[in-house]
Amino acid sequence: MALYELYSHPAERGYRAGLCSKAALFLLLAAALTYIPPLLVAFRSHGFWLKRSSYEEQPTVHFQHQVLLVALLGSERDGFLAWSTFPAFNRLQGDHLRVPLVSTREEDRNQDGKMDVLHFKLELPLQSTEHVVAVQLILTFSYQLHRMSTFVMQSMAFLQSSFAVPGSQLYVNGDLRLQQKQPLHYGGLDVRYNVSVINGTSPFACDYDLTHIIAAYQARNVTTILTDANPIWLVGRAAEAPFVINAVIRYPAEVISYLPGFWEMIKFAWIQYVSILLIFLWVFERIKRFVFQNQVVTTVPVTAMPQGELYKEHLS
Template sequence: MAWLEVVSESGGRRHRVALCSLTALGLLLLGVLTYVPPLLVAYRSHGFWLKRSSYAEQPSVRFRHEVLLVGQMEGGGFVGWSSFPACNRLLGDRLRVPLVSAREEDSNQDGMMDLLNFHLELPLQATEQIVGIQLILTFTYQLQRMSTFVMQSMAFWQASSPLPGSKVFVSGDLKLHQRQPLSHTGLDSRYNVSVINGTSPFAQDYDLVNIVAAYQERNVTTILSGPGPIWVVGRAPDAPFVVQTTIHYPVELILYPFPGFWEMIKFAWIQYVAILLIFLWIFERIKIFLFQNQVLSTVPVTPVPPGLSYKEHQS
């Protein structure tokens, strides 16, 4: 007859049961009650299977040196400038060619840019006064820790005041905005297209309303987040209007769905084992109680004395 050793007690006592017996059936039931309920508890507590996760990454951001500037004039009308020759031709006598400087900095020397300092001086006639500014700067934005995600994005801000200004200062973070999570593998370049169609001869392609509306249709964008613009008044008649912008490229928390198989298993396994340990402790005591009180009949096994083999001890 086939026997199964089922438990070890303190003092070296062991028990055996026949494989074809009610005791073996009871042990099978105890095993099911030990291992299955923790799985049900972990699953019903929600979050057993990892369906969405996140990770932190420093994006690779580079300024594309594409600029679109519109200045609202006191009393109506506007002036402007862009880095696109086709747009400048459309501006005609409203074009004001500024002095522009842009410098990206790697503050922590890790090989990735951390911020952009953008400075623009817009020349004006003595009778012209600026009461509002709208500015678009474009960037190449790349993530590559999990999947490789590449897009062309923009930072847009605007400022206005009832008083004519001499300078406006803006400082903020170029934040990633996700309407949907990114993939955790592969290449995603669906948004690696120009934010502004700089070769178009049509005025509607440079209209800020159309540009922002088309950009907001994307599921993944960047926005300029930070305190409001600082508007400085008191411009001298022969002085330019100054636009000073500092844009930081912060570490981002990236959301992605459908993690890999092993990541899901690791997350689920931790939850299952944490509950299983409690059930193992409880049902081990239950089995010892049942065997010691012969609720489940077993055959005690005498420990083998030192120096004797198991067969010699049995004989």
């Protein structure tokens, strides 16, 4: 009658030795060489601790309806025209003050509850003898991030264009982009830059000087700038027609850099450590099997035991 193998299981053999034996010392050394070198290899390969990470988020941006405009005229004799939404600044301008017509509109194009683009139009009335050759414009925004830390700041878009030929209209189409000199925190509330870009209550002219405003703003670690503006300068203004600034400013999604938290650092480090440790476990498992099976160190083999690992070391 033919016989068939109906069931099988691996046999297991144990090896006994004293705690102060060479076999015990070998196992201790093998364990140290199994678990410590992978840690050193992972650490020395750089990037073991995750010091900076990033994620993508659509910011919540709102135009604050704060404007500061300086328009340079054709000659030094003509001077400049200025206007802002800050009454204190306007009082300082004297005869240079010229009140424009301003219209704004924000759109949520993808209906996600966050604004995506600002349409800004400014019409500056001019006399027939006045010609604009350069423009400096500041628009302020409320800028918020919520996915990791709650980051709230007041930011601005600065536009400056100058041309040799007097213009009738300046058209700008750009993105309001986030600039980071240092990463944000992974959690909590960050309102360190939730202060006005322009001190609109100050009666002093130095607080409205563009060099002072720009210098104070650039001292921040997190700012916004108007990028890819591609200004188009149109000429041929009719007599008594206003000078027009048309701006389309988009609020794109940003890749935010942040400092990871403790558990994220551990998770990232653990993956690297285990990936190297598996190789060491495989190698030293076969080294230990060879040493004990060939009695390189003196042990007492015991009878086969229930199914388990290929062998066990029993120290008495």
